[in-house]
Amino acid sequence: MKASLKVLTALSLAAAFANAALAQTPVTVRVLTLTAPANMPEINAQFEKENPGIKLDFQIVPDPQYGDVIRARLAGGDAPDVFGGHARSEMTVWQKSGYIEDLSKEAWVATLNPGPRTLASIDGKVYQFPVGGDGLGFFVNLDLLAKVNAKIPTNFTQFKATLTKLKAAGVRPLLVGFKDNFSSLIWSSMAASNLILTKNPEANAALVSGKANFDSAPWRGVLKQMRDLQGFYDNKTALGLGGFDEVKNEFLAGRVAFIPYGTWAVQDIKKAAPNLKFAVIPYPGNRAGTQPTATVIANAAVMVSATSKVKDAAKKYVAFLARPDIYRKYATGASLLSSVKGVRSDLADEINPLAEAIAVGRGSTFLPQAWGGDTQTPWTTMLGKYFANNLSESEALKGFEKDFRVEMAK
Amino acid sequence: MQMPFRVALAFLAPALMVYSLLIIYPALNGFYLSLTDSNGVNRANYIGLANYTRMFADSSFTTALRNTVIYAVLVTLMQTVLGLTLALWMGKLPWLRNGARVALFTPGMISALIVAFVWSNIYNPLSGGLNALLSAVGLGGLTRVWLGDPNTALIAVAVVNAWMYSGHSAAIFLANYLSIPPELKESAELDGASGWTMFWHIEWPLLAPATTVNTVITVISALKVFELPFIMTQGGPGGATTVLNLEIYKRAFSGNDFGYGTALTVVLLLLIVGLVLLQTRVLQARELRL
Numbered sequence: 001m002k003a004s005l006k007v008l009t010a011l012s013l014a015a016a017f018a019n020a021a022l023a024q025t026p027v028t029v030r031v032l033t034l035t036a037p038a039n040m041p042e043i044n045a046q047f048e049k050e051n052p053g054i055k056l057d058f059q060i061v062p063d064p065q066y067g068d069v070i071r072a073r074l075a076g077g078d079a080p081d082v083f084g085g086h087a088r089s090e091m092t093v094w095q096k097s098g099y100i101e102d103l104s105k106e107a108w109v110a111t112l113n114p115g116p117r118t119l120a121s122i123d124g125k126v127y128q129f130p131v132g133g134d135g136l137g138f139f140v141n142l143d144l145l146a147k148v149n150a151k152i153p154t155n156f157t158q159f160k161a162t163l164t165k166l167k168a169a170g171v172r173p174l175l176v177g178f179k180d181n182f183s184s185l186i187w188s189s190m191a192a193s194n195l196i197l198t199k200n201p202e203a204n205a206a207l208v209s210g211k212a213n214f215d216s217a218p219w220r221g222v223l224k225q226m227r228d229l230q231g232f233y234d235n236k237t238a239l240g241l242g243g244f245d246e247v248k249n250e251f252l253a254g255r256v257a258f259i260p261y262g263t264w265a266v267q268d269i270k271k272a273a274p275n276l277k278f279a280v281i282p283y284p285g286n287r288a289g290t291q292p293t294a295t296v297i298a299n300a301a302v303m304v305s306a307t308s309k310v311k312d313a314a315k316k317y318v319a320f321l322a323r324p325d326i327y328r329k330y331a332t333g334a335s336l337l338s339s340v341k342g343v344r345s346d347l348a349d350e351i352n353p354l355a356e357a358i359a360v361g362r363g364s365t366f367l368p369q370a371w372g373g374d375t376q377t378p379w380t381t382m383l384g385k386y387f388a389n390n391l392s393e394s395e396a397l398k399g400f401e402k403d404f405r406v407e408m409a410k
Numbered sequence: 411m412q413m414p415f416r417v418a419l420a421f422l423a424p425a426l427m428v429y430s431l432l433i434i435y436p437a438l439n440g441f442y443l444s445l446t447d448s449n450g451v452n453r454a455n456y457i458g459l460a461n462y463t464r465m466f467a468d469s470s471f472t473t474a475l476r477n478t479v480i481y482a483v484l485v486t487l488m489q490t491v492l493g494l495t496l497a498l499w500m501g502k503l504p505w506l507r508n509g510a511r512v513a514l515f516t517p518g519m520i521s522a523l524i525v526a527f528v529w530s531n532i533y534n535p536l537s538g539g540l541n542a543l544l545s546a547v548g549l550g551g552l553t554r555v556w557l558g559d560p561n562t563a564l565i566a567v568a569v570v571n572a573w574m575y576s577g578h579s580a581a582i583f584l585a586n587y588l589s590i591p592p593e594l595k596e597s598a599e600l601d602g603a604s605g606w607t608m609f610w611h612i613e614w615p616l617l618a619p620a621t622t623v624n625t626v627i628t629v630i631s632a633l634k635v636f637e638l639p640f641i642m643t644q645g646g647p648g649g650a651t652t653v654l655n656l657e658i659y660k661r662a663f664s665g666n667d668f669g670y671g672t673a674l675t676v677v678l679l680l681l682i683v684g685l686v687l688l689q690t691r692v693l694q695a696r697e698l699r700l
Contacts (some may be wrong), residue, residue, distance in 0.1 A: 006563040067663070071450065093449065093666065134695065169619065178558070178646070178647070179557060179558060179643060179644065179646060180644050180645070180646075181646070236555045236558055236559060237535045237536065237555055237558065238558070238559045239555060239557075239558030239559070239646070239647040240533070240534075240555035240558025240559070240647075241534070241535060241536065241558070242530070246530075246534060246536075250536060252538075313600075314535050374664055374665050374666060376664075377660060377664045377665055381470075381649075384645075384646045384647060384649070385648045385649065387647075387648075388560055388646060388647035388648025388649075388650070389560070389648040406437075410449070410666070
């Protein structure tokens with residue numbers, strides 16, 4: 001009896017020591033994402049310091065390889081515990097496949113701004129933490145504006161008047177690039193923000209649900225506004241220029257007054273052309289007597305794998321990123337507009353006009369993100385044909401409607 | 411002594427296994443995928459030939475098919491003519507031959523991605539070298555928005571393709587050209603042949619084998635083109651440079667329509683095999699006649 005008691009005691013002590021050892025073994029959270037700010041190592045180090053039982057295995061695979069890598073890992077059953085994605089775009093497919101965790105009960109969900117929260121939700125449930133957005137606006141060369149004694153325009157009438165002055169002074173007033181569909185894609189979104197979504201914020205939801213269609217006066221107006229400015233840019237030249245790089249290079253060289261672009265480029269432009277005085281303004285496509293609306297393109301988002309074996313630790317990491325003091329560091333490091341209420345990232349002064357518009361509620365979501373699915377490809381294909389083949393607004397939008405409904409049915 | 415079949419099979423087995431695993435199995439699997447509505451993630455229901463019937467009512471497909479065939483014809487013509495011209499020139503200037511061969515091979519060794527970016531800059535309508543050169547030599551009237559005009563975009567991309575690989579074509583033509591017996595040319599010269607007559611009646615018929623090899627390789631490569639239109643024009647303007655591989659990429663990877671994208675791949679494969687078989691038959695018959 002004494003011997004068996006000794007054995008039992010020894011076994012119990014051994015089990016207790018083993019449990020204690022296991023409890024002290026750090027849990028590793030595997031994180032895979034497509035983008036992160038330069039200060040991410042510092043943010044991750046702070047998380048590990050505050051959570052000594054959790055180690056992070058953090059990897060970045062940039063676009064366009066990221067899509068292939070994450071698809072293969074998800075389909076192969078080797079999902080990272082926390083992974084990134086483009087805001088919303090793959091979310092609906094992944095949610096249907098059971099790859100991503102419902103994060104609705106997390107405390108940080110209540111702190112999200114309404115726009116990003118909507119994008120991160122399916123049927124009212126939140127599946128992503130949106131890391132912030134980039135602003136879409138018109139970059140304006142302030143020196144060229146000063147040359148013609150013009151102020152920053154705040155409506156379409158003023159915009160056309162400014163472009164006219166610039167053209168008369170021999171300055172290239174406006175440059176867009178349709179070769180890669182970049183300028184047409186972001187410009188159409190900005191035009192829609194001003195002409196449709198300010199007055200009718202539910203317009204996108206009505207399209208998605210089938211209650212409205214594209215071949216209608218408001219949407220024809222969006223295309224027409226871009227075409228109406230062809231007196232200030234050459235359509236053929238635009239078709240031969242890339243909006244993403246070649247147009248930006250002309251702006252960097254100080255040879256054009258206005259280009260449509262996104263705030264992610266601000267730091268690069270400041271580095272490449274430190275003497276260039278410029279500002280990023282909301283596209284002044286609005287009517288006189290109103291204020292222009294900015295457009296925000298949601299950046300990446302972070303999700304928790306539904307099959308993660310360290311779900312609690314993974315959720316802790318996402319909650320850490322969403323914490324206001326940490327999120328501010330993240331958004332500032334990535335030069336993103338904030339998706340969290342009450343947090344304003346430190347952005348370059350050049351972005352102030354855009355940031356101020358968003359701060360007072362004059363911001364709307366980039367069109368393909370608001371629609372969901374892969375609506376960007378058929379939208380840009382339609383814009384390409386509209387400008388290259390000189391289609392009428394109705395022809396172009398009717399063609400897009402067909403492809404849009406196919407996408408919505410997927 | 412002939413090797414018994416079983417022994418030969420045993421020697422071939424490892425290679426056959428690897429080939430089956432890496433080529434045959436994925437091809438058969440791909441063909442099956444083309445009969446489904448796969449989205450590449452979580453769905454692949456069998457739908458029979460629906461993807462194929464959809465294709466022929468799809469104007470994007472018919473446009474891409476037309477562009478692909480026109481592109482292959484343009485590249486084959488330009489590359490063959492340029493390659494042949496360079497080979498004849500190198501054949502007649504032996505002291506320049508080795509250096510020229512290396513120089514002409516260089517464009518084909520550069521990554522297609524880099525070539526596409528460089529030529530996009532050359533074609534830039536505002537600051538590109540081509541328009542600047544034309545203006546500088548008094549041909550300002552010929553300046554164009556090369557990649558932005560639906561009438562010139564496809565040929566502009568084809569020129570880049572032909573430029574990249576004309577060195578390869580020249581090498582193949584040169585090897586054939588140097589194997590032409592000199593006695594044939596000498597006796598033709600004695601009969602008064604020279605210049606164009608010599609080329610058309612003596613050299614060109616004897617270059618038939620190189621012509622067959624060159625055109626077959628060029629047609630296959632041109633039908634499969636992807637990087638050049640992807641980087642230079644993204645398939646625009648207005649679909650003018652959308653080729654089949656670009657359409658496949660858009661459907662499968664941007665649109666998550668893997669079933670349909672794979673069906674397009676099967677059609678491209680059949681197009682390549684069909685055209686090459688026809689081409690080989692015609693050109694080999696020509697070789698025999700000559």
